[in-house]
Amino acid sequence: MFRGRSLLCLLDFETHEIEKMLDVSFIMKNYVYHNNVPSSLSGKRVALLFEKPSTRTRVSTELAVSMLGGIPIVLNKQDLQWSRGEPIEDTGRVLGRVVNGIGARVLNHLTLVKLKESSGVPVFNLLSDLSHPLQALADLMTIRERFGNNLIKIAFVGDGTDNVLLSLMAIVAKLGLELHIATPKELKPREDLFKIISEIADDTGSVIEFHEDPYDAVRGVHVVYTDVWVSMGQENIAEQKKKLLQNYRVTSDLMKYAVKDAIFMHCLPANRGEEVELEVIDGPKSAVWDQAENRLYTAMAVFSLFI
Ligand code: CP
Numbered sequence: 556m557f558r559g560r561s562l563l564c565l566l567d568f569e570t571h572e573i574e575k576m577l578d579v580s581f582i583m584k585n586y587v588y589h590n591n592v593p594s595s596l597s598g599k600r601v602a603l604l605f606e607k608p609s610t611r612t613r614v615s616t617e618l619a620v621s622m623l624g625g626i627p628i629v630l631n632k633q634d635l636q637w638s639r640g641e642p643i644e645d646t647g648r649v650l651g652r653v654v655n656g657i658g659a660r661v662l663n664h665l666t667l668v669k670l671k672e673s674s675g676v677p678v679f680n681l682l683s684d685l686s687h688p689l690q691a692l693a694d695l696m697t698i699r700e701r702f703g704n705n706l707i708k709i710a711f712v713g714d715g716t717d718n719v720l721l722s723l724m725a726i727v728a729k730l731g732l733e734l735h736i737a738t739p740k741e742l743k744p745r746e747d748l749f750k751i752i753s754e755i756a757d758d759t760g761s762v763i764e765f766h767e768d769p770y771d772a773v774r775g776v777h778v779v780y781t782d783v784w785v786s787m788g789q790e791n792i793a794e795q796k797k798k799l800l801q802n803y804r805v806t807s808d809l810m811k812y813a814v815k816d817a818i819f820m821h822c823l824p825a826n827r828g829e830e831v832e833l834e835v836i837d838g839p840k841s842a843v844w845d846q847a848e849n850r851l852y853t854a855m856a857v858f859s860l861f862i
């Protein structure tokens with residue numbers, strides 16, 4: 556079903572395929588807890604390429620490959636000839652000769668497409684300007700651990716153009732869930748991508764709605780999600796975005812409008828006091844450390860299925 560394919564965007568996968576990735580993630584977590592992880596990647600070499608900083612993704616992907624018996628090789632852009640102008644296609648061709656899979660965190664999503672075409676091996680999106688599929692899988696795992704497979708309601712408060720939000724919208728649409736997005740009208744997601752997501756949502760019965768008022772979005776939801784206001788690579792528009800997002804902070808007061816046992820989620824890293832109040836992210840409703848831990852199991856699941 557997956558062998559030899561790439562994972563650049565969850566929109567490229569059927570609902571049952573996403574369910575399979577989630578099922579295997581839970582199985583991997585169980586294996587890790589019982590200390591009996593299979594050697595599914597025995598002898599397989601996986602390059603992990605980073606054009607931007609990373610803590611969770613770097614740790615989870617490198618550990619995932621090693622724990623499954625494979626050989627990870629972490630490559631930071633500044634150490635590669637790519638940083639001195641060697642074309643990414645040439646980098647891809649070389650890697651394709653010596654590794655069985657490539658994970659890459661890139662500034663521009665097109666770089667992933669070029670790596671996929673030039674290398675001929677499965678390529679995994681470890682975060683691009685457009686999306687963060689492995690994060691969305693870990694997030695759904697976290698949500699299911701708390702609420703089971705119920706049709707829960709999620710609110711996202713913040714930047715409507717955010718890469719983590721795009722993958723969240725994709726997985727919500729594919730799984731038929733409900734998402735309320737509070738974002739200023741200036742920060743709506745890309746229209747072409749949202750059109751694709753809406754069509755999927757219509758088919759699965761998923762509801763995705765926009766609100767200008769965060770209180771309207773959060774009323775009665777089970778999950779309140781946010782991400783940083785300024786993503787890596789957006790430093791030049793930081794001030795403009797911060798101004799637009801002033802009223803989109805997740806506060807203790809906002810959390811009161813969600814259901815009683817609602818959780819707070821954030822992919823991390825976070826700016827306490829900016830997109831979320833310290834009392835919320837460090838408070839009892841916060842599920843952020845579970846999300847971070849679950850990144851390991853989703854990376855293990857995806858690598859073992861695809862490579
Ligand atoms: N959430 C996430 O991808 O974190 P890192 O940037 O630390 O990898």
Ligand code: NVA
Nearest residue numbers: 718719782786787823
């Ligand atoms: N939106 C953030 C996510 C980091 C994991 C960024 O792209 O910087």
